[in-house]
Amino acid sequence: MAIATRLAGGVPRAWWARLRRSGEWQLLFHIIWQADRRLAAVWWALIVLRALLPPALAVATGWLVGTVQDGGSLTVPLATVGVLFTLIQTLGPLHTELATNLGDRTSAALQDRLLTSAVAPVGIAHLEDPELAGDFSLARDFDLGITAPELRTCMGYIASGLVNFVAGILSALVVCGFRWWAGLLLLLVWASPHLLLRESVAWKDWRSDEVKAHQRHAEYAYRMAVDAPAAKEIRLFGLADWTAQRFTERRRALLELSLQAMRLRERPIRLTVLVLVVGNGLVAWALAHAALTGDLSLSGLVTYAGAAIGVSAVASLEFGWWLADASRPVPVVAELEPAMKAIGDLPVGTTSARDLPRHEIRFENVSFSYRADSRPILDGLDLTIPAGTSLAIVGQNGAGKTTLIKLLARLYDPTAGVVRVDGIDLRDLDPDSWRGQIAAAFQDFVRYQLPLRENVAPDGAPDDVIRKALEQAGAADLAALDTVLSKQFAGGIDLSGGQWQRVALARALAAVARGAKVVILDEPTAQLDVRGEAEVFDRILQATRGLTTILVSHRFSTVRHADRICVLEGGRVVEIGSHDELMAAGGRYKTMFELQAARFAEGRDLDEDAGLVGEIGGDR
Template sequence: MVAGKPFERWRVAGTRRRGLTVRLIGGIIPIVTLSARQNAGRLRQRQEWQFFATTFRARPGLAGLWWGIVVLRGVLPAGFAVAMGVLIGAIDDGAPLVAPLALTGVIFLGMQVLGPIHMALSRNMGDQTAAWLYDRLTDYCLEPAGLGHLENPGLAADQAAARDFDLGQSAPPLRLSMGFIADGIVSFVSGVACALVLFGYVWWAPPILAGCWLATHWLLRESGIWRDRNTDEVRRAQQDAEYHYRLAVDPAPAKEIRLFGLADWVLNRFVLRRRRLHELQFEATRLRERSVLLSLAVVLTGNLAVFGAIGRDLVGGGLALGAAVTFTQAAIGAVAIAFGGLNWSLDSAAAPVAAVLRLREPMATAGALPAPSGPSCPSGPTGSSGRPGSAGPLTAQTGSGAGELRLRGVTFGYPGTGTTVLRSLDLTVPAGSSVAIVGRNGAGKTTLAKLICRLYDPDEGSIEFDGVDIRRFEVEAWRAHISAVFQDYIRFEWPLRDNVAPTGAPDDMVLAALEAAGAHGLADLDTVLAKGYPGGIDLSGGQWQRVALARTLVAVRGGAGVVLLDEPTAQLDARGELEIFSRVLAETRGRTTVLISHRFSTVRMADLICVVEDGAVVEAGSHDQLMRANGRYRTMFDLQAQRFDEPQEVGGDVLA
């Protein structure tokens, strides 16, 4: 019993210790697990991780082969050092040389051959990755139903970086960057492999050499990290530099730049902005003198210790000649640690890749339009996207497709601007009638057109078609019911036929639309409307505008019930505009037509004229009614008519 008491106390104490240990381990494991998850999450958020993950998404097999060659190229120098040691040892011992020579030759040949192969593979993978990223960026731009993501100022900088990331504007293209990245990683792997060989000599040599060369990465870290690349200031500078570059190389501004003698001015501004961009990008890469000197001191100390020990043992007979050759080459090869790794080329490639990937969610959110909800929601036209001959419930509801268009208390401001463009705007366009919208620049007329086309949704209020909020139609169905010409209409570098009917239409319908738009005989339907193609031609501004009108008229003939014309004839003279608009009104008779124009000689032909000012309708009526009201419309009409009716004195001469 006496002997058992101490034993019992030890047993109880041991049980308590084990319980305490279990509780400690039980508390530590969740902490370690949580820390590992957090670190893994932070690692996945790093742009370098996103870059390499992107290469595997683009071409997984090619990326795997690329990494395999990286590792093989990295270990070959260490293998060559061992093979050379074996060869020298065989010569020193008088042993057969066939096997050592063959081994050395194979490794040497691999080192020579794999480099060019890897470079070609890197170019290919860079091109494949860039193509994948451009595909994603195209999806991000086209997938949202609205326009908010393309006009949001908060996304403009990332869009500029993402759009031209592979054109060499701010960094080498990916096909070149991948080669630099490969060489950097190969050098690092080679240095580590050579350092590991030194374990065959003495245990302390690899930590000393590897530690010395790794220390240079930390001491010179300012030269390898481009801290400024992803700041707002850098993105703005890149956007500004890109804009001035476009001024220099795009055809559109070329005439005025030359006419006003702005070539040197544009070039100087571009150079200054590119220089500023490079200053911001490279600011953190400047070597610090103290770091350089300290790096030299650390490296010199470590190398003296290792090479001195090898020399001492070789002279003292403790190390054979072949082994000394191997370890000396390995020690020299460890130098590659300092010059390899995830260097500046990876940062320059990963930053724009991260910008592309970063755009997905905000662009999808900014450009999203709510889907219709509710069991009673009309579905709109089906089976087509506004192609000629398509029809559906919207057309069936109204016969010809026309219907009353009503705006109730519409308020809207572009996201990110903080400015309200439309304020509680009310407007009714009776079915089958035409309404003209007039007002000063910036009054909100084009914004109104975008809302009617449902490129944006109102912040407040509603837009109704035959009493149904257009948000209750499918977006594609509603747009298939609209035909529109915007003042910045698109000019396709396609044949004339495809410019007039991009989704296809019979040639007789295309020719009839061209005739109605005053563009008959403009060119053969197969003629490409761009000088850069064989047999291609270019058109004047007025001719292009007639082609855009013909495109709208094809849609009208195909069943579109709402026609929206935003400055459709701005590049035509007054007589040509009057002629074309008369034809357009004849073609769109029975459709609900909204016309936005500055020319009062044209708008007076509309059934209803609305004056928009400060985002609201301030006057509405026919031309005669508004003239009798002697209000804002009368003032604008008289000012415009005065240019034609009254002589004007300029420089002492009277102009009639």
């Protein structure tokens, strides 16, 4: 107890605290245990067992030699040597396979933590924050083999390195049986490369802005090369070599930065070699002198010489390199958890939103900026949406249409002002309860590589509800409900853009059937032709009659059917009223409407008119 107290007192607390916070410590003593406690226990047990075998073999070999000298029975010592040698040869491959399994489980555990960190916050600001993007990309893609070997590969080398390290220490203890100073000296000289060449092992700047930029570009090129959606354009435009070159250039840049950071220096190498030669030379001279003077028997010489050679395993720098690479994502994930929560989390209200709104949704002097140093997207916006009515929102790019929807869905909170639902501050409502009242079809809707049934109702719904929603969206005969909507699966199919949009609309309509009171349609028919749009929109109006519907669209043939139309400009409402009222007012709405009508009269495809879409299309 006294020795332990002295040792603990001799270790600087700051160093000890830093060690416990390090990725290496967290990986070996926390993360792998959280991933699979039993597998981690076996992994460590095999490290101890394998580490005992080399010094045990040295002792057994000396025993065998001594038995031969004495003319005794060789059965037991020879069998012992054979068993130890067999275990050394067989436990290694077994340990590697187990380490691969543990690496996979550890990788999955880290990804689970990252996924939880990403989805736990109430808002989404943490997923759009540029300062977190680099670390998030490093943490998300650490196991793709882009910036470092996969964890499943690293764990086997870490195990072997730990075995060598511990075996070297145990071998030094055996040498201490010859001379106490000999074992200690060998341990120190063979540990010296870890100190003298430490700059050649650890890549300290792997989270620098330069490294993050190269990594993100390499990962982007990798995604383009392997993801199916990009395959058509890459081949059509002959971009295969271009994509591969981008990945190669960025990957080489990363490798060069790594090699530059770990480049061996001439002076440390010379000093390391000198220390090793002098230290091992002294011990070898002492062994030889003892043997020649009769102070050491042949069996003792064989035992201690074999153990002395075994101490060299302590010097394995490969262990530190693999451990440093494997542990890289650990501190990133650990730091991202509180950082993402701090940026993306919102105050959680407790008031139920069941059956809301009954009267109105009101934006009162609402302002919003995505960053404190950026211009406001919404600036003192006032808007009232009576419950049970439909409101269309139009405006130029950057007017704040999509931002308004994000605030309504409480993906963000206003930086100033308040959004009220029947007089209740939206921040006082339970977020899950409020979002349960919302059905949404976004322009950038998700295309789930799942059966049609789960695309329409990911959280489950009766088949009759799903079929009715598909019928209302004009997709009744699209496919069987069990058909996977991706050709990457056996029996799966691919859909056109318009068909996918109908599926997204069906998803919103299924939510309406299950009780949603607010319908958000963000460019809901952008990928449909004019006739398909008219057909689908009539179905939507019928299905959402009596609900509060907010529609964002650049097609005025669609928005004119809304009860009221709101024109946003400069983050504020500049016009609001019915189609007839706004046309009679002769303001901004009339100008945009007549511009689009003139293009239509000329027979031009509105969706392909870049100038018009830029004038009245989407925004953030």
